[in-house]
Each structure stands twice: as structure tokens, then as C-alpha cells.
Amino acid sequence: MEMIVGGKRVKKEKTLKVCNPYNGEIVDEVPQGEFPDVDKAISLADEGRKIMKELPIYKRSDILYNTGVLLEKNEKSLTEILVKEVGKTKKEAKGEVLRTAKLFKYASEEAKRVHGETLPFSSLEGSENKIGYYTLEPIGIVGAITPFNVPLSLAAHKVAPAIAAGNAVVIKPATQTPLNTIILGELLLEAGMPEKAISVLTGRGSIVGNALVKDPRIRFLSFTGSVETGENISRNAGMKKLGLELGSNSALIVADSANIDKAVKSTVSGGFSLAGQVCISVQRVFVHEKVYDEFVSKLIQKVKEINIGDPMDDRTTMGPVIDEQNAIRIVEWFKEAESKGAEILTGGSRNYTLVEPTILTNVPLESNLMKNELFGPGIAIRKIKNIEEAIILTNNSVYGLQAGIFTQNVNEAFKVAKSIEAGGIMINEGPRYRADFMPYGGYKKSGLGREGIRFAMEEMSEMKVVCFDIEE
Incomplete structure (x- = not known):
């Protein structure tokens, strides 16, 4: 051309x-x-x-x-x-x-x-x-x-x-x-x-x-x-x-009043569309301890339904990452988190540029997954006790593009909207959402x-x- x-x-x-x-x-x-x-x-x-x-x-x-x-x-x-x-x-x-x-x-x-x-x-x-x-x-x-x-x-x-x-x-x-x-x-x-x-x-x-x-x-x-x-x-x-x-390291908060099915659906679409290679992909998920087990169980089930493979095949729902160099780095980040105490619940491997959709839990705050932008198909989950803790963890980042929360408590929604340092806050929607007419950009780096x-x-x-x- x-x-x-x-x-x-x-x-x-x-x-x-x-x-x-x-x-x-x-x-x-x-x-x-x-x-x-x-x-x-x-x-x-x-x-x-x-x-x-x-x-x-x-x-x-x-x-x-x-x-x-x-x-x-x-x-x-x-x-x-x-x-x-x-x-x-x-x-x-x-x-x-x-x-x-x-x-x-x-x-x-x-x-x-x-x-x-x-x-x-x-x-x-x-x-x-x-x-x-x-x-x-x-x-x-x-x-x-x-x-x-x-x-x-x-x-x-x-x-x-x-x-x-x-x-x-x-x-x-x-x-x-x-x-x-x-x-x-x-x-x-x-x-x-x-x-x-x-x-x-x-x-x-x-x-x-x-x-x-x-x-x-x-x-x-x-x-x-x-x-x-x-x-x-x-x-x-x-x-x-x-x-x-x-870019970003976008966080999603799941409160104890959240519609869990909707939160799971948003996490999967937000974390694994385009193999996670979107600036506002869901990367960190902070889940209230009361709904943690239910959320994780349903999330694993949905992630295992993702069909990875040839993007020209109509049956494929997730294709490769952009090149093998990035595929290697992404898997290395998974292994690094695991070596520091995280648990890989599903995924974690690759075949050339096809990286498995991966969920990790108990991910240490000092790991690359929690600090930096993965730009790949991986989600790091941590259990929280309350919204205040989730806000602190979300703001504990050099990034601030978008974030989201699932809650039925209007006070929690407004508190998150006011307190999180990001250019966009999505309520009962994941941070992956963007309308092309809205002002789109971020805080910090x-x-x-x-x-x-x-x-x-x-x-x-x-x-x-x-x-x-x-x-x-």
C-alpha cells in the first residue's frame, strides 16, 4: 500500500x-x-x-x-x-x-x-x-x-x-x-x-x-x-x-449491593474484548467480602466460555495480542504476581500470541499487575471490606483514566464519583464504557x-x- x-x-x-x-x-x-x-x-x-x-x-x-x-x-x-x-x-x-x-x-x-x-x-x-x-x-x-x-x-x-x-x-x-x-x-x-x-x-x-x-x-x-x-x-x-x-490501570468496584450478574458480564466484556488491549480495559477488580465468592465463581464460569483462536473464524470470541513480544511480557507479569503470592484461578499461559484469558486473586499491591498497564487479557482481583478501602486502592495508581462501580446504594455511588481521581466514573457500568461524544481523558499520568x-x-x-x- x-x-x-x-x-x-x-x-x-x-x-x-x-x-x-x-x-x-x-x-x-x-x-x-x-x-x-x-x-x-x-x-x-x-x-x-x-x-x-x-x-x-x-x-x-x-x-x-x-x-x-x-x-x-x-x-x-x-x-x-x-x-x-x-x-x-x-x-x-x-x-x-x-x-x-x-x-x-x-x-x-x-x-x-x-x-x-x-x-x-x-x-x-x-x-x-x-x-x-x-x-x-x-x-x-x-x-x-x-x-x-x-x-x-x-x-x-x-x-x-x-x-x-x-x-x-x-x-x-x-x-x-x-x-x-x-x-x-x-x-x-x-x-x-x-x-x-x-x-x-x-x-x-x-x-x-x-x-x-x-x-x-x-x-x-x-x-x-x-x-x-x-x-x-x-x-x-x-x-x-x-x-x-x-492509558490506564482501570479499576472496577463491586459493592455488597451490586447486581452480581451484571457486574460479571461487564468485567468479562471490559477485561477481555480485543484481548484486553484497550486503554480502559478492566484490570483491577475490588470486590466486597460479602459477595466475593459468588462474584469470583460466576466470573470464572463466564471466562471459561471465551473461545480464543483464529480471529477470522466466526466462532472465535477473543483473538491474539499484537505480537509475541507482548504475549511473553503479559505471561511474565502473571508469573511475577504468582511468585509474590497471587493465585491464578484460570488461564496464565500462551500459545504464540494467543494468551489465555486469565484471572488472578490475592494479587499483591507491589506487583506489575496492580501498578502498571497490562494491555492484555488479565484481571487482578482483591477482596475489600468497604467502599472506603476500594477508593483508596483505586486511587493508589499513577493512572486516572476511568473507573467503575456496581452498587445499588446511591450514597456509595456519589461518594465514589466524588472521591476517585479519574476522568470518567461509570456507575453500574464498567470503566470500559465510552460514548464518542463525551469528554474523554484522564488525571495524573x-x-x-x-x-x-x-x-x-x-x-x-x-x-x-x-x-x-x-x-x-
Whole structure:
């Protein structure tokens, strides 16, 4: 596949192989971009941003809506590519394509609501003769660096609001999963996106990614990925606005009044969808001692019903992790917790990149599973005596993206909502829940800024004040 530089397809002699996580087979090859490619893309985007700024809002809206329609029309081919390059199941891949189509259509609506408001200058003594307002203008060029796990939707979360706000966009997809993003770029062009305003650059993060981060012509950089990379971006970005979504170690609290069946269902879907490779996957579960045995028994039963295997097989409900290196690390974390006193109730092993859905109990607080982001199919369970203990344990983390609680006690619900340090608190729902319009982001090392179409649009805009003195 070819990358896109200022709307034009570009081949390179040097390429990177895109491999199927399930069997290691080569799916396709993409160009290995270099610094001159980045420089050219940004130079063209510098012209493209002027075109986008002058583009009437209804035309931006049309581009976004048409992209949503084209995504729906290409659902089957995009689904197959997502299965092959990411390793997610057919159901998960199809869901991502359709979700992305809806996201673009929603952004089409939000594009029509870019506006400022009047300012009450006469409320200030000495400014009685002044009237004015502020407007939102495009920030210019948005750089987007996307992850491997939900590559199409998370690219859309950066690209769609950037276009809605009137910006040019340069996208750098994850090295492991670039194919769907290239197709997205092609669909955007087909939908009417000005050529100079869109680039999809493939290549290594150390070259292409770093060049995007450091270039002063990029006025807003949106990144989803690891804390380590996010911190490196912060050190090197210079004077530009940043949106960083850096992951989590999401906790779920199960109170003694919880609907246990619902909590179990949410734990399974939240912990093992996409083999646990989601920033807000359920990783830590704190269960009240009164319902602990019932919860664990039902959870094990449901987890054993997960069918792991070839993601192209319709019977498969959980596919592989992204590569063998991560599969090895994930199992090592299980063994490390076990060596420190945890008990593996089910799972704990792997076959190449297929890691068994794993449940551990009595997991020590100093273990990797309790401190860091697993990004794999494993859940650590601990017994608690009360909600206060659960809040302390949940907040005992460098992360704070999302958390959840199952309870029928409204006072407990409000206490958790107030006390937990996270960007989103889900009541009678797991932390895995996300609506694409809501402000999404975290506290602490989970990142900076918020995604969600309207909120991202605001961050991808500049605010301009206009003031008239009308004294005669």
C-alpha cells in the first residue's frame, strides 16, 4: 500500500512489513517514510490549512458526512483488514468500522456548531461604550499519532474534529497497523477533502513521529499511546498544544449491593474484548467480602466460555495480542504476581500470541499487575471490606483514566464519583464504557486534554476576541 503525502500516493524503495498477529503472515507492505516526507507533508499542509480555513462550514460538514457514508460502503473490506492487521475478531472489527462511520457523521453535525459568543464589556466600569464577541478559528495543522489497538476509530477521534474545526491534518498511524488509516485517508479524499490538507505518513515512530512532534508548524499534536512516549513528546514538542491519552490501570468496584450478574458480564466484556488491549480495559477488580465468592465463581464460569483462536473464524470470541513480544511480557507479569503470592484461578499461559484469558486473586499491591498497564487479557482481583478501602486502592495508581462501580446504594455511588481521581466514573457500568461524544481523558499520568468531538474541536481551535468602541 502507498502512503499519502498532501493527497498524493507515494511509494518508497524501503518498506515496512505489516504482519498478522495470529500467524505472523505478511498482510501487506507500506513505505518507510523519512524526514523529507514529513517535511513535504507539513509544507503542503501549511498551504492546505489556508484552504481549510476558507472552506465554508457546510463543505466541511459534507466532507465528514460523506466519509461516514463511504466507511459504511467499505465496511466488509475494512473489517477484513482490521482482523488481519490488528488480530481482533470479525465482530470487533465490524463494530469498529460502523462506530467510526457514526463518529464522522456526528462530527458532521458538530462542524455546524463552531461558534463563539458575545462578551459583556459594559459590565466593566470604563467600558460602557464597548461591545464585542469572541470567535473560534482553526488552529492550523493538526498532527495525529495513533495506536495499534483501535486504529480506525482512534484516528477518527483526531481527524474528524480537526476537519470539523477547519484544520489540515497529518496522520502517523502505528507501525503495526497502518493499512486501515491509509484507506481512511483515501476515503477522505474521495469525500472531498482538499488534497494538500491530508497526509497519512507511514514509518517508524523514531523518525516520522519525532519529526511531527518537533516541527513548529504543527500547532496541535494529538497522541494516543504509552506514558513513556507521551512524556518524551512533552519534552520535545516545543510551543504547541498537546492532547495526550496515555492509558490506564482501570479499576472496577463491586459493592455488597451490586447486581452480581451484571457486574460479571461487564468485567468479562471490559477485561477481555480485543484481548484486553484497550486503554480502559478492566484490570483491577475490588470486590466486597460479602459477595466475593459468588462474584469470583460466576466470573470464572463466564471466562471459561471465551473461545480464543483464529480471529477470522466466526466462532472465535477473543483473538491474539499484537505480537509475541507482548504475549511473553503479559505471561511474565502473571508469573511475577504468582511468585509474590497471587493465585491464578484460570488461564496464565500462551500459545504464540494467543494468551489465555486469565484471572488472578490475592494479587499483591507491589506487583506489575496492580501498578502498571497490562494491555492484555488479565484481571487482578482483591477482596475489600468497604467502599472506603476500594477508593483508596483505586486511587493508589499513577493512572486516572476511568473507573467503575456496581452498587445499588446511591450514597456509595456519589461518594465514589466524588472521591476517585479519574476522568470518567461509570456507575453500574464498567470503566470500559465510552460514548464518542463525551469528554474523554484522564488525571495524573493518564494524559492531558480531552477527546470527544466537541471538546477536541475546542482544543483544535484558536480563540479570537473582537472589541468595538462605539462612542460617538
